Amino acid sequence: MVRGGISLGCRTALHVLARGSLTAIRYRDEIPRPLVRPYAGAVGPGFLLMQDNNSSLPPERADIVIVGGGVVGWSIAYWLKQKEMIRDGVRVLVVERDPTYSQASTVLSAGGIRQQFSLPENIHLSMASADFMRNINEHLSVLNDDPVDLQFNHSGYLFLASEKVAHIMEENYSTQRYAGAKVSLLSPTQLKEKCPWINTDGVVLASYGLENEGWFDPWMLLNAFRRKAISMGVYQCFGEVTGLCLCQYHRDKVDFRRIKYANVQMPNSLEYQPVECAIVVNAAGALSGKVAEMMGIGLGPKDTISGIPLPVEPRKRFIYVVHCPNGPGLDTPFLVDYSGVYFRREGLGGNYIAGMSPEEEEEPETNNLEVDHQFFQNIWPHLAHRVPAFECLKVKSAWAGFYDYNTFDQNGIVGMHPLVNNMFFATGFSGHGLQHSPAIGRAMAELILDGGFKTLDLSAFSFKRIMTKEPILERNIV
Ligand SMILES: Cc1cc2nc3c(=O)[nH]c(=O)nc-3n(C[C@H](O)[C@H](O)[C@H](O)COP(=O)(O)OP(=O)(O)OC[C@H]3O[C@@H](n4cnc5c(N)ncnc54)[C@H](O)[C@@H]3O)c2cc1C
DSSP states (O other), rough: HHHHHHHHHHHHHHHHHTTTTTTGGGGGGGGGOOOOOOOOOOOOOGGGGGGGOOOOOOOOOEEEEEEEHHHHHHHHHHHHHHHHTTTSSSSSEEEOOTHHHHHTTGGGGGOOOOOOOOSHHHHHHHHHHHHHHHHHHHHHHOOTTTOOOOEEEHHHHHHEOGGGGGGHHHHHHHHHHHHHOEEHHHHOHHHHHHOOOOOTTTOOEEEEOOOSSEEHHHHHHHHHHHHHHHHHTTTTEEEEEEEEEEEEEEETTEEEEEEEEEEEEOOOSSSSEEEEEEEEEEOGGGGGHHHHHHTTTSSSSSSHHHHHHEEEEEEEEEEOOOOOOOOOOOOOOOEEESSOOOOOOOOOSSEEEEEEEOOOGOOOOOOOOOOOOGGGHHHHHHHHHGGGGGGEEEEEEEEEEEEETTTTTTTOOEESSSSSSTTEEEEEETTTTTHHHHHHHHHHHIIIIISSOSSEEEEEGSSSSHTTTTTOSSSSOO
């Protein structure tokens, strides 16, 4: 019954899109006038750079409204324009509430990409995204603009396994090799040869990525997607989606809903503009659970589909920048210890960034982005044990960011909601959304415009698994 609803909703949305214009929308006659005067003030600095189709107010209609202008939202916008059949055939609007991106996960992340996952889907997403980044200027260059430079550092991730988890590393290695990733397993002796600065005590196995791994500047990637998408005609609006208006219909004893308008509230104002739309993409990162609630998702009676929330919430993570002049050199990998502590080089000159996810019961408050400097005391002993040079270091600075944390299984949630069949999710990537964003954007564009995944099958990441209570396990979460 539910499956029927999905395809019906998808066809309806695509039907509207196929005609290339929103004037075909059934609800045209019902467009409400804005309840208040059109907004005319408070233009943020970013607007100075914008093109004509990016004035402060959003357009009154868009085929696809993307809520959230982080790296995932902008990647989807780019791919939608890349795949549109007729120039300007699809009107895409990206709504971002914070022009400074001060709390966006994208810009506060560690910037890493790796192939070393345990789920084939995650491995394939990394490989496709690495390929995209390798050829980034073929995809995202803009005429008369400087070429894109992601500041990519090619360097493998080095995972270390203790006796207890070595068998898992071996299984992951088989999956990775089978998926086509180039990874090598190292014994403690080989590890010591490769990294003489490591203390191998407690390590029984290590795995090292031979290609498609490293780190890069997340802001560069976000901005490259944004710049290219705008050059292709995507509309951008700095405002907050504060409500979604819907209509309800009943089919086969199931109540379905469709979003008709996204209400966009402008900065420093109580005014909002309703944007009539055929599809809404929820790419609101750590806040996407809240955006889903605007549609009543999770607010229905318990034991019904509408009572199941989108299980994505902010989880605070700290990153510490340390200075250690005698630390490991230029060929330092992105090291992930079995204790959960990770570090990588940060530029040159003996600087590193380090972090660790807290235990479930230690999860910090998420009402601010203040750093718990004391938490570094949990990390430092592991750092110093693994790299004796780190016994003497100085913490230079630190920052905090929110994981878009999927409490159900820490994997992305990608695809349509079964009842609100014009709301698509691209969220919940927890600690790996940045690196997967290029391939996620392409997959979402396929799902929306072609009606199904074409290049990578991501159906395992659908909302359905949450309804059927079947988590998919990724064993290499950092
Ligand atoms: C400390 C840390 C380290 C990380 N390290 C890595 C890493 O090494 N590699 C990796 O791949 N990933 C990493 N991640 C995870 C990664 O950053 C995220 O998965 C990814 O950036 C998610 O992108 P996004 O576009 O969905 O979210 P965001 O970048 O958070 O963008 C979502 C945007 O939606 C906007 N928004 C929210 N609600 C609304 C609304 N109602 N209306 C309008 N706009 C709205 C927000 O303002 C925000 O800008 C890390 C994250 C953190 C916090």
